[in-house]
Amino acid sequence: MKNIAVIGAGTMGNGIAHVFAQNGFGVRLIDISETSLKLGLETISKNLDRMLAKGLITENDKNATLGNISPFTSLKSGVENTDLVVEAATENLGVKLDIFKELDRICDAETILASNTSSISITQIAAVTQRPDKVIGMHFMNPVPIMKLVEIIRGYSTSDLVTKSIMQLSEKLGKTPTEVNDYPGFVANRILMPMINEAIETLYNQVAGVKEIDTVMKLGMAHPMGPLQLADFIGLDVCLSILKVMYDGFKNPKYAPCPLLVNMVRAGKLGVKSKEGFYDYSASRKAEQVAVQFKA
Numbered sequence: 001m002k003n004i005a006v007i008g009a010g011t012m013g014n015g016i017a018h019v020f021a022q023n024g025f026g027v028r029l030i031d032i033s034e035t036s037l038k039l040g041l042e043t044i045s046k047n048l049d050r051m052l053a054k055g056l057i058t059e060n061d062k063n064a065t066l067g068n069i070s071p072f073t074s075l076k077s078g079v080e081n082t083d084l085v086v087e088a089a090t091e092n093l094g095v096k097l098d099i100f101k102e103l104d105r106i107c108d109a110e111t112i113l114a115s116n117t118s119s120i121s122i123t124q125i126a127a128v129t130q131r132p133d134k135v136i137g138m139h140f141m142n143p144v145p146i147m148k149l150v151e152i153i154r155g156y157s158t159s160d161l162v163t164k165s166i167m168q169l170s171e172k173l174g175k176t177p178t179e180v181n182d183y184p185g186f187v188a189n190r191i192l193m194p195m196i197n198e199a200i201e202t203l204y205n206q207v208a209g210v211k212e213i214d215t216v217m218k219l220g221m222a223h224p225m226g227p228l229q230l231a232d233f234i235g236l237d238v239c240l241s242i243l244k245v246m247y248d249g250f251k252n253p254k255y256a257p258c259p260l261l262v263n264m265v266r267a268g269k270l271g272v273k274s275k276e277g278f279y280d281y282s283a284s285r286k287a288e289q290v291a292v293q294f295k296a
Contacts, residue, residue, distance in 0.1 A: 015140065119246065123157070
């Protein structure tokens with residue numbers, strides 16, 4: 001595989017494009033918004049500058065990486081003659097199904113279609129195509145250029161050949177691919193999201209405050225980041241969406257989202273992306289993350 005298309009220039013999409021381009025692949029970065037494409041490319045450039053400052057890459061490496069990325073606002077033009085398409089659009093089933101229906105129609109018959117979904121069924125996505133054997137999950141972790149894991153999700157019909165090919169491709173990116181089967185939340189979020197939800201329940205029940213909960217998990221369990229801060233980093237709307245997928249999929253009340261999480265998302269308190277979640281990330285608080293106190 002040499003030519004890769006990445007759909008979505010947001011946090012995950014530009015990170016995925018960055019990693020492929022840095023490893024010598026030709027990348028088409030696709031987004032319907034020219035503004036999003038511009039911001040995505042700027043983010044990649046800034047991340048490369050950080051690597052350059054740390055001596056991890058050279059100026060030539062940076063230029064070569066940026067030179068490997070071509071922006072597109074047209075889906076059809078962007079996926080033409082590609083070997084692999086990685087969808088990194090919003091975590092919404094309807095959006096993903098529409099994208100994969102169109103990809104199946106316009107892509108070459110041998111093109112592999114992958115989704116970066118963090119919870120949505122690969123089998124369900126594959127079912128709207130005429131190539132379910134060539135549909136697979138590539139769940140990268142955020143931040144993509146740094147995190148080593150890629151969760152490789154096999155749908156019900158994903159072929160052995162496609163799975164092996166994507167596992168080998170992930171290794172070429174310097175990642176550690178781990179194969180899992182297609183059940184709600186896969187492995188990473190099936191374990192992570194109930195922990196985050198329980199941390200929110202602990203706050204909701206006034207057992208302890210934001211900083212106290214995160215401190216216990218960081219110092220007591222050796223987690224690099226507390227669960228409430230991590231939820232802010234992921235996005236509280238994303239956490240809620242994943243929990244809903246698992247709750248709908250398993251019909252088990254242990255996956256039901258905490259009412260506090262639901263209300264925060266309704267109020268637009270989404271974490272880092274909205275400048276406020278469990279912590280305050282506004283410009284006036286840049287020097288210090290201040291825990292926001294919530295009433296039950």
